[in-house]
Amino acid sequence: MLQLLNSGFVRNQLLFVFSLALWLSISCKPGNADALIIPKGWPVPNIPDDKAVNEERILLGRKLFYDPILSLNQNVSCASCHKPELAFADSVPVSSGANEKFGNRNTPGLFNVAWYPHFFAEGGVSTLELASIAPIHNESEMDFNIGDAVTRLANDEVYRQLFHVAYDTLPSTYTLVRALGAFQRSLISGNSPYDRYLLGEKAAISESARRGMKLFFSDSLACSSCHSGFLFTDFGFHNLGLPANEDPGRFLLTSKPADKGRFRTPSLRNVALTAPYMHNGSLRGLEEVIRFYEAGGGESENKSTQIRLFRLSNTERADLLAFLSSLTDSSAIHNSDYLPLDR
Numbered sequence: 001m002l003q004l005l006n007s008g009f010v011r012n013q014l015l016f017v018f019s020l021a022l023w024l025s026i027s028c029k030p031g032n033a034d035a036l037i038i039p040k041g042w043p044v045p046n047i048p049d050d051k052a053v054n055e056e057r058i059l060l061g062r063k064l065f066y067d068p069i070l071s072l073n074q075n076v077s078c079a080s081c082h083k084p085e086l087a088f089a090d091s092v093p094v095s096s097g098a099n100e101k102f103g104n105r106n107t108p109g110l111f112n113v114a115w116y117p118h119f120f121a122e123g124g125v126s127t128l129e130l131a132s133i134a135p136i137h138n139e140s141e142m143d144f145n146i147g148d149a150v151t152r153l154a155n156d157e158v159y160r161q162l163f164h165v166a167y168d169t170l171p172s173t174y175t176l177v178r179a180l181g182a183f184q185r186s187l188i189s190g191n192s193p194y195d196r197y198l199l200g201e202k203a204a205i206s207e208s209a210r211r212g213m214k215l216f217f218s219d220s221l222a223c224s225s226c227h228s229g230f231l232f233t234d235f236g237f238h239n240l241g242l243p244a245n246e247d248p249g250r251f252l253l254t255s256k257p258a259d260k261g262r263f264r265t266p267s268l269r270n271v272a273l274t275a276p277y278m279h280n281g282s283l284r285g286l287e288e289v290i291r292f293y294e295a296g297g298g299e300s301e302n303k304s305t306q307i308r309l310f311r312l313s314n315t316e317r318a319d320l321l322a323f324l325s326s327l328t329d330s331s332a333i334h335n336s337d338y339l340p341l342d343r
Contacts, residue, residue, distance in 0.1 A: 036114065039190025040199065042230055045114040051129070053182045056166040059341075061183025063162065064176070066340040070149050071098045071142035078135070078180070081107045084338055087270035088187060093281025097141040104140075104247055106281035109274050111332060112231055112267065114185035121263045121279045122250040123237060128181035133173075146173050189269055189332035190230075197326070205326045212323030215316060225306055232268035232327070239263075240307055241298025242278060249279070261302050272325045273333070286321055 032052035033044050047053060064070065068077045081095040082088040088110035094103045105121055113119070119131040135141040136149060153159040153171035160170060167175040194213075196204035205213075216223045228234050237250045237259065244251070244261035251260040263279045277283040283292060290312070292298075297307040312320065332338070 033114070033185075036186060037188060039188065039195065042190060043115075045185065047114070047185065051127075051178055051181060053185055054166075056162075057179055057182035058186045060162045060166045061179040061181065061186075062338075063159075063341055064180055065183050069152055069156070070136055070144060072144040073098050076142055079340070081141070082110050085273075085333060087111055087189070087273045087333065089274040091275070093276050095141075097138070098143040099139065101140040101143075103138070105279050106276065108266065109270060110184055111187050111189035111270060111329075113187065115231060117235055118264070122253050123235075123264050124253045128184050129177035132177045132180040132184075146176070150176055187332075187338055189329040191331045192269065192327050192329040194323075194326040195329070206322055208319045208322040209326045210323075211316075212319035212321065213326075215312075215320050216323055221310060221320075222306065226265045227268050233265045236265055237262040238265060238304045238306065239300070239302045240278070240292075241296075241300050241303040242280070242282070243298070243300055244302075247280065258302060261300055268324065269327050270329060270333070272328050286324055287317065290317055290320060 032047040032049060035053045035055050035058060036045070038044055065078045065082075068074045068080070070077065076098045081090050081097075083090060086109070090107035093106060095107050096102050108121070113128060116128075117126065119125045119128065120134075125131050125134065133146055136144050136146050150171050150173055153163070153176065163169060163171045163175055163179075166179060169175060193204040193209070215221055216227075224232075226234050226236065226238060239249075239261040240263075242261060248260045250262040251257070253259070271277075272286060275285050277286070277289050283289050293307070294310055294312060296309040297303055
């Protein structure tokens with residue numbers, strides 16, 4: 001759902017200008033998150049007053065997320081690409097949309113987006129609300145118009161009632177994107193074996209995973225120099241040496257040569273569920289990703305100086321894989337509050 005508009009530089013820039021004009025003037029304030037269940041030790045996400053989350057808005061957003069009503073032919077929903085059993089990612093390199101057209105980027109997972117400062121792999125959008133508009137209009141995703149989507153919702157008696165309960169008004173662009181944002185903010189994953197280990201449950205992860213954890217945080221591998229913090233991402237933009245011919249990444253947004261091939265660091269939470277990997281889905285599994293980094297990444301220009309050769313034994317590689325697997329939160333994947341309402 002949160003893929004880049006598949007029409008190149010011009011539309012991306014227009015979307016960016018649109019975001020500045022309509023949304024970025026709203027300053028964020030702490031609070032407005034009483035309906036969210038925050039894991040122990042995590043900060044409360046900053047949510048603006050006009051995007052405050054409550055149970056009614058989450059419920060409305062949840063129904064919208066799984067409903068193909070927002071796509072042109074009513075055959076694709078947000079969940080068509082963001083599958084809950086895959087940490088709200090997809091299992092293919094790039095997903096297809098309403099007209100069976102394929103996008104140009106791998107579908108990202110949606111857990112913990114309440115804490116994200118920006119969206120899309122190039123960081124071109126700063127709010128969940130704008131990130132919800134893009135796929136509705138994108139011809140490779142829902143291929144619809146948000147105004148027409150609002151009209152369709154306004155003609156539906158159930159949705160008229162739900163919008164009235166949640167926002168005390170009829171469906172509108174304003175309330176539609178906020179409802180989708182409310183549900184996505186409620187998708188929180190912080191109860192993995194690794195989290196339980198940190199809270200004192202020493203048997204939560206295996207000895208192999210503990211060794212892998214030491215490797216992950218070691219200076220020799222330096223994985224945590226980019227995959228840092230409680231979400232295992234610095235939210236920075238890095239060039240891993242992948243080819244930038246078809247998708248130059250952050251350069252689309254800034255036009256700065258130094259940004260060619262730079263993409264946002266993804267969170268590693270639930271990473272074992274979100275294959276294939278990289279912005280284009282070019283690496284099929286976690287072991288392939290590890291070997292990619294062992295080899296010093298790719299060979300394209302502007303590659304980050306943080307990407308350097310290292311060597312792992314078979315045992316060390318297995319340990320690192322065990323640690324990454326310990327970041328899987330099964331309770332979140334099966335949380336009935338995140339699944340379709342008719343289940």
